[in-house]
Amino acid sequence: MRGAVLHGPGDVRVEERADARIVLPTDAVIRLSATCVCGSDLWPYRGIEAVSGPSPMGHEYVGVVQEVGSEVRNVKPGQFVVGSFFASDNTCPICRAGYQSSCVEREPVGGLGAQAEYLRVPLADGTLVATPELPPDDLVPDLLAASDVLGTGWFGAVAAQVGPGKTVAVVGDGAVGLLAVLAARHFGAERIIAVSRHEPRQKLAAHYGATHIVTERGDEGVARIKDLTDGLGAHSVIEAVGTQESMMQAIRSTRAGGHVGYVGVAHGVELPGEELFFSHVHLHGGPAPVRRFLPELIDLICRREIDPGRVFDLALPLEQAAEGYRAMDERRAIKVLLNP
């Protein structure tokens, strides 16, 4: 089968890979309807995260079940399914508490390479959620967004305890940040401040429900958010970048007693304990337990109540994955969908 492989910084190639097949009786193999490039794929692409040898890429996927292992009960061949970037059994105490991305049996899907024609999904019963029926083609990008970026933005909003009457700020205007805006509106936020300096992203943020745009970063951005909140800071701040600057901007933009939901994968971040102590904020985040939200997200998408697929502003054939990486690296595209 064909699949994208990272050979070194800036060097993504679509080439022949071994066919995905059932290895364990709890596996499923799906034929991908669509896949995509994630902001987190850019860390190794840019050489910031080391890779040891050629690495199959991709961890976002939707598709049709081709084959299931002998112990799989919840999905069957022919169904359209959505999964996420950690396979999980969905039965352990951590999963039952809603933290499937820390499942005691979890397996990263990234290593299996979802930017391909087919994908082996471990722990299929716990990991995959089927749509009620085969979705029309125009909903496929929305369902693909649910696989990671929508579920991650959603978790950011849940972790930040977004709710009616609250002022919410979102730090980061990538696909996750934009979909955190969508989630904040869904949860009834009164005001949603998007931090963005890129006009096309500001427009999409406004489409998703942002009521205010702040273009400043760092302490200037903090000051602007305080200006908008009687000097107190926002009730809820969603961090969707993962750098020292963005984390500190998020913490400092939050009022005492407020909530920071952080979902940008932290790189080189060190939080000063004393400042955090006196900030009085709640801090929660991490790799989003997307599985927790998938049934609700699929339902909202199938009823066309949300349109997260608009974050895909470039679609390419899988064979042109290298161009997709370039477009995201150069910020020419928010998020690139790949058609196998």
Add this chain to the structure above:
Amino acid sequence: MRGAVLHGPGDVRVEERADARIVLPTDAVIRLSATCVCGSDLWPYRGIEAVSGPSPMGHEYVGVVQEVGSEVRNVKPGQFVVGSFFASDNTCPICRAGYQSSCVEREPVGGLGAQAEYLRVPLADGTLVATPELPPDDLVPDLLAASDVLGTGWFGAVAAQVGPGKTVAVVGDGAVGLLAVLAARHFGAERIIAVSRHEPRQKLAAHYGATHIVTERGDEGVARIKDLTDGLGAHSVIEAVGTQESMMQAIRSTRAGGHVGYVGVAHGVELPGEELFFSHVHLHGGPAPVRRFLPELIDLICRREIDPGRVFDLALPLEQAAEGYRAMDERRAIKVLLNP
């Protein structure tokens, strides 16, 4: 009036200070019934926190109102009152959200010096809570504990979302940690693991409701707590020390999706962002908004349902404050009560 003053590391003297008096119309002056030495007083006493010149000490207090300013409405002379270490207006949006120790008008009481015969309390209406009647002498230590260490341990348990059916660990066996055990039992925790290597403190922890004692610190302590929790970690962990080691022990002892409540004043702590991200814990804490809890704590004490005053294992006349500091510094006493 007489009061304790820190002149330099290890040098506490009880000497004549200017009388406490009404400065602002929102002030009250109270005659102290009892005061005490706090673990946080040891930071400047040990020279770890710098002081600029002679500093009046103490921020824990109960006593009888002597005089009130012209705008004070909620307390009156003759009442027995309890306050906490930050004066707060109790009306601003931050106070109304329950974070009185981050009140927009807050004033630290520490600078006013509560280890004395009299104390000026700013923002008296927002800060002080009167008991229903003058308490009997034997309840005074319990009420004094409510002023800081009980309220702080209580906040730790609330921040760690302690509740029925949960396994709770408490890192730190000072007065705050021990009273966090008391709070955890009050909130219905199923198992309470106290981290302590000091036998008298272990006994008091058991009296307050600890079901397990762990003597190991750092990663060994983490391993012991994981052993007790099917390898998952505790649901709720209360951190009551404030060092890098204790914070990391608390975070690593918490299961994914669990809650760390941290109330030890952070000194030199840097939290590694990536580890925190993948830990999936909730983190909340800071200077305890004791005012939020005072009405409930006073009620529980007056009905003799809790006995937090047992943390005072040494009582001295105010004039012997220096010996009180020495006893706590050398860990000969858990907490020292001073009688003015």
